[in-house]
Amino acid sequence: MLGGIIEFLLLKQSLPIGISLLISATVVSLIAVLIHRLFIAKTKNATELSLIIMTIGISITIRGIVGILVDKNAHPVKPFLSFSSVSLFNLVFSSQYVIVIFSTLVLAFLLYFYLKKTLSGKIMQAVSMNSLAARLFGIDVGLVQMSSFAISGFIGALAGAIIAPISFVQYDMGIMFGLKGFAACVVGGFGNNNGALIGGLIIGVAESLSAGYISSSYKDLIAFLIMILVLFVKPSGLFASKDIERI
Amino acid sequence: MNKKTFLLLLFILTMAVGVVIKNPFILNMLSMAALTLIVVTGLNLLLGFAGQISLGHAGFVALGAYISSLLSVKLGINPWAAIFIAVLVSSLFGAIIGYPTLKLKSHYLAMATLAIGEIIHIVVNNYVELTGGPQGFSGMPMLSLFGFMLDNETKFYFFIWPVTFLLILLSVNLVESRFGRAYKAIKSKENAAYAFGVNVHMYKVFIFTVSVFYASLAGALYAFYIGFISPSSFGLTQSIDYIVMVVIGGMGNFFGIFFTTIILSVLPNILTSIEDYWPIVNGLLLIFAMMVIPNGMKRLFSWIK
Numbered sequence: 001m002l003g004g005i006i007e008f009l010l011l012k013q014s015l016p017i018g019i020s021l022l023i024s025a026t027v028v029s030l031i032a033v034l035i036h037r038l039f040i041a042k043t044k045n046a047t048e049l050s051l052i053i054m055t056i057g058i059s060i061t062i063r064g065i066v067g068i069l070v071d072k073n074a075h076p077v078k079p080f081l082s083f084s085s086v087s088l089f090n091l092v093f094s095s096q097y098v099i100v101i102f103s104t105l106v107l108a109f110l111l112y113f114y115l116k117k118t119l120s121g122k123i124m125q126a127v128s129m130n131s132l133a134a135r136l137f138g139i140d141v142g143l144v145q146m147s148s149f150a151i152s153g154f155i156g157a158l159a160g161a162i163i164a165p166i167s168f169v170q171y172d173m174g175i176m177f178g179l180k181g182f183a184a185c186v187v188g189g190f191g192n193n194n195g196a197l198i199g200g201l202i203i204g205v206a207e208s209l210s211a212g213y214i215s216s217s218y219k220d221l222i223a224f225l226i227m228i229l230v231l232f233v234k235p236s237g238l239f240a241s242k243d244i245e246r247i
Numbered sequence: 248m249n250k251k252t253f254l255l256l257l258f259i260l261t262m263a264v265g266v267v268i269k270n271p272f273i274l275n276m277l278s279m280a281a282l283t284l285i286v287v288t289g290l291n292l293l294l295g296f297a298g299q300i301s302l303g304h305a306g307f308v309a310l311g312a313y314i315s316s317l318l319s320v321k322l323g324i325n326p327w328a329a330i331f332i333a334v335l336v337s338s339l340f341g342a343i344i345g346y347p348t349l350k351l352k353s354h355y356l357a358m359a360t361l362a363i364g365e366i367i368h369i370v371v372n373n374y375v376e377l378t379g380g381p382q383g384f385s386g387m388p389m390l391s392l393f394g395f396m397l398d399n400e401t402k403f404y405f406f407i408w409p410v411t412f413l414l415i416l417l418s419v420n421l422v423e424s425r426f427g428r429a430y431k432a433i434k435s436k437e438n439a440a441y442a443f444g445v446n447v448h449m450y451k452v453f454i455f456t457v458s459v460f461y462a463s464l465a466g467a468l469y470a471f472y473i474g475f476i477s478p479s480s481f482g483l484t485q486s487i488d489y490i491v492m493v494v495i496g497g498m499g500n501f502f503g504i505f506f507t508t509i510i511l512s513v514l515p516n517i518l519t520s521i522e523d524y525w526p527i528v529n530g531l532l533l534i535f536a537m538m539v540i541p542n543g544m545k546r547l548f549s550w551i552k
Binding site: 048049050056057058059060063064065068175178179182183217221225227 | 487
């Protein structure tokens, strides 16, 4: 949400799209680091539950502040490309959708590359598996957590900014995206990036189909229904990797 | 001091307040606080004792409110029977939906329950033919008890507070039973509880169902008290309000939660000028509570055994 809002504010100053995209993502990742520094790292005897409650607190505070500083209305953002549609095999796409799909694939590839092939990515995975053991191997766990906050803030802001021309920007636009992203993870299976991509695809297609065949007002419902169905039938997700601890 | 003695003292105090205060505005505020307290007491069992988060409790309140209102208005069923059926159906729904979702842990559980709350909200908001959609739903008859119509603020006050205390007593008893000890074990070390033969998953589903029971009962009573319900009273904001009350009250502490809930549900009515800032206040309260006083107001009431 912050990504979209900051981009909207920068574009209003008639900055070029590339620069505003970069600035908004950087600013948000700095904010994420700041949040980690100020709140998360300072919390003593943090349990998982207390951190969850705290992040809920942080998210409603940010939403509240933006709701007052900017306003609560939905604002349109103009598409990134000058031409509005692309046609491919007799199918016509809006140009922004092409950008979204393209950047999703690029980001997914980069993330995969980072986590599997680079040393710092492997360290991050080690910390997430067992932070105590990672610390014993001489890894600075605090630093790794901070950089994971920065990366997730950066990607989240980028996503918000890229989707903005399609969805409009609004102070509470993030909740639905967060929930749908979560639903995609459940369907695809946690700890499996490719599974999450396919899960997202399944949910997106199901939503559009239901909007066409049933009613568009219930299309948000479909994502959650699919998620709960998957939880019932195969809680580890459709494409789960073997060792899932979360479920 | 014994927990139940203190509860009795509080009960006498609230009854005295009801006798002394004649202002319908204040009585109405306190009755609404009692309804909120019912939901929060249920959520406290889930979050405070079993350590399982739910971000969808406003959805269950909505379920109780809408089912009971629809039954009584559209089918002309007696209000009490409608409330009974609504609570039963909602609890059953909670048990069914809780079974898969409580397999999830920590923030995955938070997201899943948030999604459940959203589902209920979306259905209520969009099924206009049945629920009236965003315009709301009204026409519920007044409740009557033994020939007494609960038709003004004072009468409802003297109805809702005893009910609330009864429900608090119920949850105190539940926590101090053999059940309660199992939940303490689950909260502190789930694997250890499992090793000692506690069926962790079924216990979680049970406590979730109990808390849905509390939420839907409060919702049904709210619907018949106010006589008008709309989806905006059962959104994410309310779910988060409930969480704030449990957390600041000191998770698991009945009396901290008692006072926090009353204060936090009365304050927004008095400070109407800062309505826009309320979410920020809530957010900061949560952050502050987790950083500085992770036990909330527990220490204030530690003398009650």
